[in-house]
Amino acid sequence: MSLPPVIAIDGPTASGKGTVASMVAKKLGFHYLDSGALYRLVALASEKQGIDVKNGPQLGLLVPKLLISFKNGQIFLDGEDVSDAIRAEEIGLRASALAVHPEVRAALVGLQRSFRQSPGLVADGRDMASIIFPGAILKVFLTATASARAERRYKQLIAKGISVKLENLLQDLHERDARDSSRGAAPLLVADGAKVLETSDLPIDQAVKAVLDWYQSEVV
Numbered sequence: 001m002s003l004p005p006v007i008a009i010d011g012p013t014a015s016g017k018g019t020v021a022s023m024v025a026k027k028l029g030f031h032y033l034d035s036g037a038l039y040r041l042v043a044l045a046s047e048k049q050g051i052d053v054k055n056g057p058q059l060g061l062l063v064p065k066l067l068i069s070f071k072n073g074q075i076f077l078d079g080e081d082v083s084d085a086i087r088a089e090e091i092g093l094r095a096s097a098l099a100v101h102p103e104v105r106a107a108l109v110g111l112q113r114s115f116r117q118s119p120g121l122v123a124d125g126r127d128m129a130s131i132i133f134p135g136a137i138l139k140v141f142l143t144a145t146a147s148a149r150a151e152r153r154y155k156q157l158i159a160k161g162i163s164v165k166l167e168n169l170l171q172d173l174h175e176r177d178a179r180d181s182s183r184g185a186a187p188l189l190v191a192d193g194a195k196v197l198e199t200s201d202l203p204i205d206q207a208v209k210a211v212l213d214w215y216q217s218e219v220v
């Protein structure tokens, strides 16, 4: 029996991949994997336990001990709803710092692949197409200029009542881009066969439509 189809959507920070991926999943009635949330969960848990972000082996051993569950769009860690806590900017930076370790990445592979269930999966992240689901039926690399992405993140945070400076966000974004792209383990890249979607001037619904159209043309 063939495995359920996967649509892999990768891209840099604040490229809109989470919004696009979850909307595509909803339209198709597919499951949705926000793989970045898993790295953020490891960031939050390891911070609570005082584990050094540079200690790859210890971080890798922590992963199988975590009790992670997803329910109705909320994320729970050891029974506690951490959906908001993992979105903090400092947790995002910590996640990107610990995502460089091969031990952490390896420990998360099985969990990510377990999301591939019928009738299908839309997965977003940095290495969905290259490492986790190389057999994805559709691979999309979503991108936008740094200033467009910083502005989006700024609006998101302001809407949540979190006060931030645009210039600080832009700086964080450059730092995260540089680290995600230059790391040895699973660097952010356009996977072989991926279609690139530039979204700086593309409204979200148009980006969703582009992905759905590509998917339809793959399945016929």
Ligand code: CDP
Pocket: 012, 013, 014, 015, 035, 036, 037, 039, 040, 092, 095, 096, 097, 099, 124, 125, 126, 127, 128, 176, 180
């Ligand atoms: O919201 P944003 O796109 O900035 O980040 P995210 O998707 O929530 O992921 C947080 C961090 O986890 C990223 O900066 C990446 O370094 C890391 N990550 C990764 O290495 N591989 C993935 N598949 C997903 C996220």
